[in-house]
Amino acid sequence: MLRFLDAGESHGPGLCAVLEGLPANFSISREKIDEELARRQKGYGRGERMKLEKDQVEIISGLSEGKTTGAPVTILIRNRDHDNWKNKDPKDTFVSVPRPGHADLTGEFKYGTGNLRNSIERSSARETAIRTAVGAICRQILEELGIRIRSKVQTLYGINDSFCDLFDDGLYEKIEKSPMRVLRNEEAFMSLVDSAKRQGDSLGGWVYASVEGVMRGLGSFMHYDRRLDASLAGAVMSIQGVKEVSIGNPFLNFTGYTYHDGILYEDGALIRASNHAGGIEGGISNGENIDVYCYMKPIPSILLKLPSVDLKEKKNTDSRYERSDVTAVVPLTIVLENVLAFELLKEVLETFSRDNKEELTAAIRIREKRLGVLNE
Numbered sequence: 001m002l003r004f005l006d007a008g009e010s011h012g013p014g015l016c017a018v019l020e021g022l023p024a025n026f027s028i029s030r031e032k033i034d035e036e037l038a039r040r041q042k043g044y045g046r047g048e049r050m051k052l053e054k055d056q057v058e059i060i061s062g063l064s065e066g067k068t069t070g071a072p073v074t075i076l077i078r079n080r081d082h083d084n085w086k087n088k089d090p091k092d093t094f095v096s097v098p099r100p101g102h103a104d105l106t107g108e109f110k111y112g113t114g115n116l117r118n119s120i121e122r123s124s125a126r127e128t129a130i131r132t133a134v135g136a137i138c139r140q141i142l143e144e145l146g147i148r149i150r151s152k153v154q155t156l157y158g159i160n161d162s163f164c165d166l167f168d169d170g171l172y173e174k175i176e177k178s179p180m181r182v183l184r185n186e187e188a189f190m191s192l193v194d195s196a197k198r199q200g201d202s203l204g205g206w207v208y209a210s211v212e213g214v215m216r217g218l219g220s221f222m223h224y225d226r227r228l229d230a231s232l233a234g235a236v237m238s239i240q241g242v243k244e245v246s247i248g249n250p251f252l253n254f255t256g257y258t259y260h261d262g263i264l265y266e267d268g269a270l271i272r273a274s275n276h277a278g279g280i281e282g283g284i285s286n287g288e289n290i291d292v293y294c295y296m297k298p299i300p301s302i303l304l305k306l307p308s309v310d311l312k313e314k315k316n317t318d319s320r321y322e323r324s325d326v327t328a329v330v331p332l333t334i335v336l337e338n339v340l341a342f343e344l345l346k347e348v349l350e351t352f353s354r355d356n357k358e359e360l361t362a363a364i365r366i367r368e369k370r371l372g373v374l375n376e
């Protein structure tokens with residue numbers, strides 16, 4: 001079983017993860033992991049923190065001559081901002097006024113450390129840096145198996161028309177360079193972010209990822225917890241700030257006749273007339289692109305005042321501001337891609353459970369050969 005644990009606080013020395021269950025003999029490039037980390041740091045609407053960090057991964061275990069050995073892979077990302085925090089007087093970082101919408105209050109209900117700073121540190125989406133690094137390892141293996149993931153921002157604020165409707169040729173390369181550049185309506189995006197910032201407010205929006213080349217037959221309807229759509233949705237919902245997940249386009253109105261994707265036999269092959277199902281039927285991948293949409297709520301840390309309570313003084317007060325992004329929909333696209341990469345590799349290994357590259361690719365070929373009969 002592929003699994004990982006991660007640890008680390010937002011302003012602590014760093015973040016780390018142990019990823020276990022990778023098959024042996026796959027090449028993993030550290031540079032490619034760092035490229036994903038750099039992509040995640042970009043995006044209009046990011047706050048001051050991203051100017052301080054330059055995320056890079058250190059690989060502590062699990063690779064030999066750049067290849068997986070089957071041993072647990074341990075990775076580490078250091079927090080540059082730690083240098084600015086390590087000598088702070090605890091009195092100066094103490095927090096007793098929770099921000100509505102963040103984890104400050106619920107974290108205190110649950111853990112009761114008396115200082116909301118502890119919840120802030122671990123609940124922070126800083127954790128998405130290490131999750132992106134984990135996904136970036138899985139992604140390199142998926143790419144060798146012919147699976148490719150790409151993403152884009154679909155909407156910002158309440159604007160339900162797309163900033164960029166379709167993937168153009170070569171767009172993937174452009175996304176890799178800078179996710180912002182691919183937004184057709186880049187100026188509209190930027191001015192919306194600018195005005196939210198001027199107001200002291202924040203924004204959310206929808207992002208979209210599409211996975212190409214997924215083999216048929218991942219997931220199962222045999223039990224609720226093996227359904228592929230459920231596993232993917234759960235993983236995506238676990239990303240900080242994500243509140244809705246849809247497999248297939250949630251913006252269109254359908255009837256049964258217009259929604260369901262016709263099955264056609266053409267030129268000796270089984271094909272689908274459309275892909276409104278988003279690549280999953282009955283909890284099992286059907287070979288079409290897996291399309292995942294998710295909605296991120298507006299960022300909770302805002303300069304505008306919301307009602308809150310000083311838990312120490314037991315007095316009503318205004319919410320307090322903590323340095324923040326205005327919107328994180330652009331980095332969310334990269335986090336989404338890499339969260340999906342981990343989940344999909346886990347599903348591949350669940351279905352074709354093998355311990356090394358050669359046996360894994362052979363097992364996938366045997367399945368494809370059997371399904372190929374349907375196309376004759």
Ligand SMILES: Cc1cc2nc3c(=O)[nH]c(=O)nc-3n(C[C@H](O)[C@H](O)[C@H](O)COP(=O)(O)O)c2cc1C
Binds near residue numbers: 323331
């Ligand atoms: C990439 C990314 C960056 C984020 N940046 C911030 C931020 O700067 N300030 C903030 O208050 N929330 C930010 N969030 C959202 C919070 O982490 C999130 O709302 C909080 O942990 C509470 O979790 P919940 O919204 O899932 O309930 C960010 C989320 C992501 C994915």
Ligand SMILES: C=C(O[C@@H]1CC(C(=O)O)=C[C@@H](OP(=O)(O)O)[C@H]1O)C(=O)O
Binds near residue numbers: 049125128240325
């Ligand atoms: C550090 C990251 O995002 C952080 C997520 C975050 C939050 O509350 O979730 C709050 C901000 O942290 P800080 O107060 O240090 O500026 C963001 O910068 C990152 O994405 O690497």
